[in-house]
Amino acid sequence: MKDTMEDPINQAVFLSPHYDDAVLSCGGTLNLLRRKNISCSVITLFAGSPTGELSTFATWFHGVWKLPYDATAYRREENRKALIALNAQELSLDFQSSIYRRDPSTGTILYNTKGDVFGGNWKDDDSLLFDLIGRCRELLTHKGDFYLIAPLGVGNHIDHLLTQTAASHLSQELEDAKLTYYEELPYATQSEAVPIALRRQSPPPQTSVLVPLSEEDLKAKYVASKQYQSQLEATAGAVGISIEEIINYGKKLGQASGLNFTERFWFTDSHIAEQFSLATQ
Numbered sequence: 395m396k397d398t399m400e401d402p403i404n405q406a407v408f409l410s411p412h413y414d415d416a417v418l419s420c421g422g423t424l425n426l427l428r429r430k431n432i433s434c435s436v437i438t439l440f441a442g443s444p445t446g447e448l449s450t451f452a453t454w455f456h457g458v459w460k461l462p463y464d465a466t467a468y469r470r471e472e473n474r475k476a477l478i479a480l481n482a483q484e485l486s487l488d489f490q491s492s493i494y495r496r497d498p499s500t501g502t503i504l505y506n507t508k509g510d511v512f513g514g515n516w517k518d519d520d521s522l523l524f525d526l527i528g529r530c531r532e533l534l535t536h537k538g539d540f541y542l543i544a545p546l547g548v549g550n551h552i553d554h555l556l557t558q559t560a561a562s563h564l565s566q567e568l569e570d571a572k573l574t575y576y577e578e579l580p581y582a583t584q585s586e587a588v589p590i591a592l593r594r595q596s597p598p599p600q601t602s603v604l605v606p607l608s609e610e611d612l613k614a615k616y617v618a619s620k621q622y623q624s625q626l627e628a629t630a631g632a633v634g635i636s637i638e639e640i641i642n643y644g645k646k647l648g649q650a651s652g653l654n655f656t657e658r659f660w661f662t663d664s665h666i667a668e669q670f671s672l673a674t675q
């Protein structure tokens with residue numbers, strides 16, 4: 395037994411590459427943490443509006459989402475409503491999503507296909523990574539201990555991988571940041587997607603924690619997820635997100651442990667995993 399009791403951590407900061415990632419992946423846990431008086435904030439990193447002419451690729455996405463030129467403004471509003479429903483603080487940075495990004499020196503669009511965006515190669519854009527780390531650092535310094543809850547990189551989306559890499563750097567720089575990874579949904583529902591994401595990291599996160607969620611948490615996740623109208627199958631058809639599929643994944647994950655509904659988190663540090671597990675039981 396330790397001589398001194400550790401103070402429980404009472405803050406959690408979720409890094410969300412795009413507006414819907416944290417809520418679709420961790421909406422139940424966001425609700426649970428609030429129930430346990432752990433304050434939650436969600437920082438969306440790639441939340442900037444487009445500039446200049448849209449590429450054919452971005453135009454295609456806007457068509458699927460049924461959103462006009464500044465689709466980001468609509469998505470910001472969807473996210474605002476979702477986070478109000480979950481009682482979480484909303485913060486965002488104005489980095490543009492991959493489909494809008496251009497080469498800073500030539501102005502040419504960087505990513506023109508799904509293969510580019512989900513190919514795992516962010517073209518050695520170290521200056522973007524450096525800027526992401528810097529802007530997050532400004533928001534995260536001198537907070538006191540907090541869970542830094544970041545995407546694991548499931549699905550290989552370059553914006554997710556950049557966020558994961560930034561989080562890993564930040565956790566090394568900031569002693570207060572207790573690094574926790576979430577499985578991105580709906581990507582995690584694809585077979586092998588989670589093991590691939592785990593293997594990409596060195597060392598791979600080895601400890602997982604299943605957060606047991608109540609009916610109330612499940613309902614809160616459902617209500618919050620419904621706010622992302624433009625991204626759901628009701629609007630975006632076959633390429634839209636199915637909330638049912640996400641909920642079923644959470645149910646399946648818990649089955650072996652006799653749990654109704656869960657969300658899963660991963661850790662490289664087993665002590666942080668233990669703290670997080672205690673905080674969420």
Ligand SMILES: [Zn+2]
Nearest residue numbers: 411412415551
């Ligand atoms: Zn995303």
